[in-house]
Amino acid sequence: MSKVWKRWIPAAVVGVVVAGAAVAVPLSAGAAGALPTKSAEEVLALVAGSSVTGFSGTVEQTSDLGLPSLPAGAGSASGSSEGSSDSSAAAASSALELLTGSHTARVYVDTSNGAGNLRVQVLDQLAERDVIRSGDSLWLYDSAKQTAVHATAASTSAPDADPTSPAETATPQQLAQKFLAAADSTTDVTVGGDVTVAGRSAYDLVLTPQSGSTLVGAVSIAVDSATGLPLRVEVTAAGAADPAFSSSFTALDLSTPPADLFSFTPPAGTTVTEKTVPSGAASTAPANPAQEQYAHVPDASKPVVTGSGWSSIVEIPAGSDSSALTSSPLLAQLTTPVAGGNLLSTTLLNVFVASDGRVFAGSVPAEALEAAAAQ
Structure with a gap:
């Protein structure tokens, strides 16, 4: 598949397993009206057992890494074609955009009854970029450039192999799964104080790497107390006090989005590039789970x-x-x-x-x- 879909902060759907992680004693519940006390193991089980199959919401992502902000959409590569001389530069620009400024997106998900429906609308100034996935069909659309890529899978044997979203708009759920998968025996897992995200009460699950070989100081995951859905992910660099990266729902509706949101017809004047994903592309399990x-x-x-x-x-x-x-x-x-x-x-x-x-x-x-x- 084109470099359009390469992501620098991966957002693959992976199992929520923290094998051998050092699980610490949770903090006390505190004042009256606080959430019931849960251990880190119990919060991890809450995430793993989440049964949310449909939702929509607004995600706000911010990055403060000391880099100048890029213009919104500067990294968009939706119109790049395979073999294009500038596709590598466009992919790099998209990755750099991830590291700068703020991004707002509307997210719609429906995985009920085996469906793999996803729509992400990245809201740029006077424009938008869309990813619409419905079954084996995937659209990437850039309204500013009036370009679209339409990819069709030749097989649906691995529906979770490509949970595609624009590089700069991984949802809190996707990011939480990535960081939970990275946790190992060198990671301290604790529960902080109760938090509120998008009007919902949540447990604050904190992952703290103990290895000196990473720049990550801590990852804070706000886990919805009622559903186990990750609502916010904040990443703090080693030695820093404030998060350098955050992805958070600012609004969330747990009802299943209407089916027509996952249908897409390119507007008149849009240049469309057609692609096909090989049927056996995702049939072999890689040796490294991170891959x-x-x-x-x-x-x-x-x-x-x-x-x-x-x-x-x-x-x-x-x-x-x-x-x-x-x-x-x-x-x-x-x-x-x-x-x-x-x-x-x-x-x-x-x-x-x-x-x-x-x-x-x-x-x-x-x-x-x-x-x-x-x-």
Whole structure:
């Protein structure tokens, strides 16, 4: 599948299992009217047992990593075609947009009765970008560029292999699943004080990596007390007091959205690119569970995940025209030249773009990315 769907903060649907995690004693319930006290194990079980199959809401995402904001939609690659000379640069721009400023999106989900319906509307100034997935059909639409990509799966044998959303708008549920999957025996899991998100009471599940090989200091997940649905995810960098990244529902409706929201007809004048996902693309389970979200991508362009948990590094192979990426003015503006390439360094995520066009990213020190590139 096109680089359009490569995500730098993966949002794959994965099992909520924290094997061997160090589970600490919860804090006391506190004042009258507070939620019943639950241990970290009980809150994890609440998430794992969530039976929410349909909802709609508004998600606000903010990033404060010390980078200048990019214009809304600057990273959109909806109109990129396979083999396009600027597709690598567009994908990199989309990834950089994730790390800057704020984004607001309307999200609609319906997984009842086996349906895999999803609609995400990213609200830009005087424009919007949409992802609409209904069964084996996937649309990506950019109103500003009047372009759309329509992908059709040749098989629906793995409906959860491609929970696609724009790179910059992973929902709290998707992010929570990613971070819970990263937690391991080096992670302290605790329960903080009660919180309120989108008008709903929630438990504050806190993941604190104890390994010194990650830039992540802590991840706070607000878990809806009634349904187990993650409502907010905040990520704080090591040594920092305030979150560097947040994705939160500001409004939430737990009723199933109308079916017509998952139908899409391109407006008149839209340039449409048609694609087909190979039927066997997601049939083989990858050796590394962290690579599940890339199971549908052809081997020639499939990202490679090395390491595990908080220390994972994602390598994106060089595109057919890597010079479009390495010569990008945006890359030069936001990165620092280093031996062998360019480095984008933030408090929470480092990205190393090798001179041959390969890209390495992870919440790890820059030296780890450079070492991975040298191997």
